[in-house]
Amino acid sequence: MFRYHKFIMKPAGLKKILYFLLLMCGVLIFYLMRYQFSPLSNLSLRLTNKQDDPDHNPAQTEKQPDVWTWRCENEKCIRYQRNRKEPEVSLATCNMLCGSMQLWPKPTGLVSLGTRTISFTVDQIVLETEFVGALEKLVKSAFSCFKENVAKLCGKSDSKNSDINSFKINVNVIKTNVTKLHFDTDESYSLTLKTIKTDLVVIIKATTFFGARHGFETLSQLIWWDEYTHGGTLKVLKGALINDSPMFSYRGLMLDTARNFIPVVKIKKVLVGMAANKLNVFHWHITDSQSFPFRSIRVPKMSAFGAYGRDMVYHPDDIKDIVNYALVRGIRVVIEIDTPAHAGNGWNWGPSEGLGELAVCVNEQPWSAYCGEPPCGQLNPINPNTYDVLEKLYKDIIELTKEDEIFHLGGDEVNLECWSRKLKWNNDTGYYSDLHDLWGKFTVEALQRLKKANGGKLPKHVVMWSSNLSKKPYTTKYLNKNNIVIQVWGPLQWGEGVDLLREGYRLILSHVDAWYLDCGFGRWREMGEAACDPYRTWQSVYMHRPWQILGTNRHNILGGEACLWSEQVDLDSVEARLWPRAAAFAERVWNDPPFDAYAAVGVAEDVYTRLNTQRDRLISRGLVAEAMWPQWCSQNPGMCL
Amino acid sequence: MIQKSYKLPCSMQLLLIIVTVFIGKSTCSSSNEDGWRWLWTCDVRTEKCHRKPEPVSIEKSFEFVEPLQHASLAACRLICGRYGALWPKPSGQTIITRQLLPFHPNAIKFQISNTNDQTKQYLIENTQIFHNNLLSECGSNCSSVFNTQVTIFLFPSSSEFTLRWDTNETYHLELVSKGNQVSVEILADNVFGVRHGLETLLQLIASYPVYHKHEGVSHGLAIVSGARIHDKPFYRHRGLLLDTARNYLPVDAIKRQIDAMAASKLNVLHWHATDSQSFPLVLPRLPQMAKYGAYSSVKVYHPNDMRDLIRYAKLRGVRVILEIDAPSHAGNGWQWGEQAGLGNLAVCINKMPWRYYCIQPPCGQLNPINRHLYTVLSQLYQDVIDIFDEKETFHMGGDEVHLGCWNSTDEIINYLNYHGRNRTTEDFLQLWGEYQANALNAYDALVGHKNTQIIMWSSALTDVNIISRYLPKDRYIIQTWVPSNDNISELLLQLGYQIILSTKDAWYLDHGFWGTTQYHGWRISYSNRLPKHENVLGGEVCMWGELVDENSLDNRIWPRAAAAAERLWSNPDTGTAKAEQRLYRHRERLVSRGIQAEALAPRYCYQNEGECS
Known part of the structure; x- marks a missing residue:
């Protein structure tokens, strides 16, 4: 509570007026209390109660008035039985005027x-x-x-x-x-x-x-x-x-539309939610090895071979529509076509068009030998045609999104075993003692193509997921810190960020242990373990404050991003998965509030009340948001902690 | 445009192809890269549908269709494997032919025989539900017309019209076709069995896209050309618990759950209507309960809402068992006693710090020593009996009594002192036992007999050493909610109790979002085997409502509850690998009926069966 007062600083000119108002309030409260406890009013109160007692009048039960009214006491709204003498105060009104701004x-x-x-x-x-x-x-x-x-x-x-x-x-x-x-x-x-x-x-x-x-x-x-x-x-x-x-200029939300397709109307609802929480980057993980719903203007075969169905495609007009919809809501759209790994279905038409294999290991079994999750697929870095296709896709994306400052290259979870076993090696391709170098060369070439696609100028911030390539010695060998931004996704304790910051890289943080909103739903395959259980509660999303630990060069942390991978999510539950947890994340990157040393359970009571109000707001705007607690706890602020 | 079906002898099976023949002048169209579609084939050996590795162009698919190919995964699934697309899988003989016949949902006739008005009305309404479900399955633009005619005969042999544990839910479905005439007979002891048969019939039908050169895509339906299914449930009690007290659930949201239950052949909606947080039931004799206990005047269930739900459920083969949890889990709604001159009906209501008086805020526990309480309970029970069927069983709750609450209430302490009783755990259990005996007496007095079976949660009172003292086995059915490694269920069976199991570490759907609990995925839900014993009535999955309201209700419950439904219906010996494709299909079915069921895997895994293990 102390912190809160510090926060609201009143301009000096208003002080006198406020003191006066305070005094008047005091007088008013005193007057009301006196009125309430005078024996006469008490009596009349009982009498009216008796008259209205529905027990004696069982017929009038169909429509009952709301019985609750709220009074602000010690900066908390307390629920009372309505007594018809006092002015009736709704919970929303009480909350708006009671200590905490909503x-x-x-x-x-x-x-x-x-x-x-x-x-x-x-x-x-x-x-x-x-x-x-x-x-x-x-x-x-x-x-x-x-x-x-x-x-x-x-x-x-x-x-x-x-x-x-x-x-x-x-x-x-x-x-x-x-x-x-x-x-x-x-x-x-x-x-x-x-x-x-x-x-x-x-x-x-x-x-x-x-x-x-x-x-x-x-x-x-x-x-x-x-x-x-x-x-x-x-x-x-x-x-x-x-x-x-805002505290951070990059406040992102990543949505995966490749594991499961998310229709345009649902993506717009995600943008509505982001706008309500002042998030400003929609990172669209639009393709993966499972599917390729991005309908490229220059390479239409991609979605023909890669989409789940003809109705599960993002056409150029859809993307423009989404970009516009986002812009008026203060959001930029960053489309990621993940490469060289996480690419399979959609890339498998090369041989039939005489371009050779653009990707290898596509849908290969047993998958566990070639990739981290089925189905497999990885671009063929020794086929020059692969880069031609990439360049075309890059051009499409820049044209459609008009986003030339940030570009997401993907670059996570490359499986070197796939390349080692499935690429057709010969003297022309050369042989690698360390396939990380092949990966590095792929990245360098992809960046060249990106530069060409962007009119001869590399976008200022090319984002890549953290990976082995973002570790020594490959970082300095292949990734120029002036262009490359690393999106760190390993758990905080891996310490990926510490080294990168020391070396002067700029970071976006998406720690899996806090900001992966897909976790916690068990394994989706017959065999193996769940990828990243448990579920991240909104409290753990909110409490994650990684920049405190990362140390040097903190100014190179551009911001954070919450991620929703869609293995176990599609249009039916995407919203409930996001809200209100992504809202909790949003306050972290907008305001980065310090921890409240006095709060018993870590998150201060005020945060519960405000987030619950925000959840109601999201619902009023037609979004689906998970319940935070029994409604009794909303109606009785502070009583459930 | 003509749709034809051919019979092709292929090895020993008849396999079907739906051939889409496009007639009309083949105009030269510009090459349209969006004109691609997937086709599926069934691998008979592995019983899996495979998506062809490359899509075919739509134009090509008009001219040239290879045998054994299906235009939709759903159509392939119908005929692939012994159990096709059925969920839950039948427990008896199941034969499904491999041929499909296209038909339009309006080309269906029903013949209902051998029934009285009541049951006839029931079946007529069910044919309407059937038809609505067919339209949902067909999807938008369900405009393809065929000349197949489907006639469905419904034969309930008795006029039995009550759903009880001893209701015979068996049915027998026989589907034959001759040319373009399909005839289906569903035989059952009663309308509830017939209803299950209709549900199964829906699962012998799938939609598939039909491509028209100029009009684009429309959808048609296909039905298997032959089937014989003998089916009956393994367990009698196949339930889902909904909690409308922690968070209110609108009537429509509850109806959606009933729809999904009906699709999965679950037959008990256990309505945990009240708790310490709220009391949303508007009771004619006790309007104060909702007045003081509901979150607001709109977040209530009026008697008509309750009757509506009971009827809606019965029509879908589901009985509604009401639970008014007591003496614990009761607080808000019970505050008015003092003002009405009846003393404290409940104690510890909303008392803080809550950790001393209950396991979850807000606190509240009935006051067992207030004799007025039993008068009020009697009125409450009378309303319940009026609204619900008098013959229906009743759930009296009885879980998690917090002795610390009673032991900190002066009124109760004084009472015990006055009667020379101590304040040991045994004393409080005895007090609880007395409460329960009084409550039961009040109930019995209203119905005029002592035959109603009452369900209670397992608790300190159901401890095998004391249970017979307080809860006689001819009166009480115990619903256990312990982890699978706990032996309380077996011990109760040995004592001769009938039980219902809600295995906590498999069937508690709220787990995984609070404390150290873990989410139980559908495979865990499916693999939860119950003891095979005649006194095991069945089981229930539980959707406690602390962190769920209408916003995420559907996806928290479904399709996990459906996984449990197959366990309860067919109690299969096979594991989840054999069930996966059918459950994926069932999930899509629920979605098409408007239930927002959770996605279980990337769609790639649906479309490429068996490729994601």
């Missing part, structure tokens, strides 16, 4: 929130600022996303209740030419909300559009549905001042 992820800067609320309706919200060009489209889209999110809070009710005349939003963007997200894009924003007479005025100030859209997101979190007032109404805080910017 913002997620928690802002990193100054936050000052009003303690009074007003009602309004969706159609009162107007965007006052005008922009031109590309920015206009972006801001308008972000505004309508915001408005839609607010409308969704109302559910089916059509509330017409309002205390104000208008709800005006002004957006102030300094760099009007920034319409793409980059590593150095300023995502900070400030949000001011005040009531001027009968108008509610919001001012969002940001350097770029990407900050401004975060401002909209935060504004949506100052708004909630109060089911008790006037039979249901939208409410907003009467005043707020928030300054905010």
Whole structure:
């Protein structure tokens, strides 16, 4: 609790007013208490209770009023039986006004929130600022996303209740030419909300559009549905001042659509969830050895041979659609075609087209001799045609995503045994005493092709998964630290990151022991063990704070990424797997809150309450999110810890 | 466009091909790289369907179809292996021919015979369910028309209309075809057996895509051309527990579970309706229970909701057994006693720090020494009996009584002191035993006899050394929830108790998400063998609701509960390797019926059977 106070710093000018308000509150509370405990009111209370006692009136049982009301006591909302004398306070309203702000992820800067609320309706919200060009489209889209999110809070009710005349939003963007997200894009924003007479005025100030859209997101979190007032109404805080910017510039979520296909509509829902949590990189692991659903413009055979079915393909238009959908939500799309391993189905048409084997070990049995999980497949690095195909795919991806700053090359889990046994070696191909060198050469050539595909310039950040190649001596031999970013996925205790940081590499962290959201569902094959049990609870996702341990050159940690591999997930459970755990991750990379030394179970009580509010928000926006606990615990904050 | 089926003699079997012949002028179309499709063949020896290594172009597939190829995995699965696509696999004779006949879901006629109005109505409604399921299976654009006609005869031989442990669920299905006439006979003792037969018949049907040059893809259905199946369940009690107290589950979400249960031939929905967290049942005699106990006025079950669910379930061969857990796991909903002048009906309600008074927040335990409690229980039971069938069994809970709660309640301590009783564990067990005897008496008084069998969880009270003192075996069935290496079930059987098993380390579906528990995958669920003993009524998978609400209910339960369903229905001697392909198929079936069942493996493994072991 102490930490919390430190966090909300009130501007000095407001102090006097706040003291006065505090005093008035005190007087009010005293008055209410006196009223409640006066013997007379107590008596009348009983009498009304008696009259209304449904026990004596069993007929009126079909529709019962909500019996609960909440009172804020010691910064906690306490559930009480409604007694009809007090004003009725819904849980949402109580939470919004009770000690803890319900913002997620928690802002990193100054936050000052009003303690009074007003009602309004969706159609009162107007965007006052005008922009031109590309920015206009972006801001308008972000505004309508915001408005839609607010409308969704109302559910089916059509509330017409309002205390104000208008709800005006002004957006102030300094760099009007920034319409793409980059590593150095300023995502900070400030949000001011005040009531001027009968108008509610919001001012969002940001350097770029990407900050401004975060401002909209935060504004949506100052708004909630109060089911008790006037039979249901939208409410907003009467005043707020928030300054905010992220701790890390790379806040990613990886989704695998190759083990199981995820339809475009579901991917969009993932993006909606990411936007709500201010995540900004959608890392799309679009292909793997199992399937190749990426419909390449230049190499259409890939998906013909690699997709699970004709309806399980991402067409160029789908990808453009997703990229656009992501952009207005402040998210960039990074497509990964994993190579040279994790590539099989989709690469098996070479011989029939006279290009030779583009991949080897494809669907080879017994698979355990050639790969880490069935089916096998690995690119053929000694066939020059392989690189031609790669270059075409790279070109497709850059064209479709318009992403030329980050490129993901894949590069994990190469099985040298596959190459050693299945490549057709001869004097032309040369012989390798250490096949890591072949892997290294493959990577160098792939980077060359990437450079060509990108108009002669290598993307500034080429990401590769950590692997044997990102270990000495191969790192320095094949991976130029000026271009290559390593996405570290081994468990923290492997210490992969420590060495790489020391050598000056930039990292993205995706530690399997904390941020792999697919783990915990047992083995999916008849034989063998589960890949990475147990399940990572949201608490363990949240508590993972690896940069504390990694030591030197911490500024080279670009950020983190939570990963959802899809061996045991498809459209039916992808959302429940992600939320609210990916939200827990999002606060870690946005705010990186310190651990609360006083919290008995590691995660502070306030985090439970806020995350639960965020979960409700996600559900209101049509997402599926796992339950965090029995609902009783939501209704009785702090009582389940 | 014409669909034809040919009979091809191939070695000793008749194998089918669905040939799609495209008529019309073969216009020269630009080469379209998206025009590819997969074909499947059945390897008779390994009983696996294989995806052909390379896709064929759609145009090519119009002109040229090799024998033994199927346009969908589901169609191949129907005829591949002795048990084809059946789940759970039948326990008796099972013969399925290898030929498929295409038909349209509307080309089905039903003949219902030998029944009274009640059972006839039941079967008519079931034919509607059958038809809806067929349409779900066919999928979108189910527009291919064929001239096959399917006639289904339903023969229940008795008018038995109650689902009990002794209900005969046996059925016999005979499917024959002559030319384009398919005739199916389902014979059973009663409508519940017939219903199982219809469920099996659905599993002899699969959809496959039909490619039209100009209109694109539509879907058609294929049915096996011949089948003979004798089938009956191994265990009588095949249950799924749903917990609507930790988190409320909307009626529709519960109905979805019943749909999936029906598809898997599970027959008991164990409704753990209340707990210390909430009391969502609106009871006519005791409206305070929901008023004080529900999360909100909409998160409740009205009597009509309950009746609706019971009816919905019965129509799908599922009985609903209600559990009102007591004396522990009872708190919210019981707070109103004092105000109503009845004293504390429950104690320790929401008491903190909870760790001293219960095993999970919020605390709460009934107050066994308050005689008003039994009056209230009596009213509660009367409502239960009114809404549920009087002849239906009732689950009285009885797990995890926290003696520390009672032992810290002055009222109870004073009572024990006053009566010269001590406060040892035995004393509190005796108190619990007295509570249980009073509760049972209250129930018996309402139904007017002492024949109702009551289910109780295994607990300290069911310890083999004391159980007979408190829970006579002619009255109580014990539901054990211990790990598989615990011998309490065997010991209870030796004492002559009837039992239901909910093996904790296999059938607790909430495990793996809290504490040190582990997730039990479908293979573990499938491999959980129960003792073979006439007093083993069966088993139940349990979906406790602490970390589950309607958002993830489906994928937490399915298809793992279906894996348990085959264990309970056919109790196979074979292992999971033999079951894998059929379960993958069953999972797809559940998904097509709107149940969001979890994916079990990469789709590659579905499409390439046996390649991912």
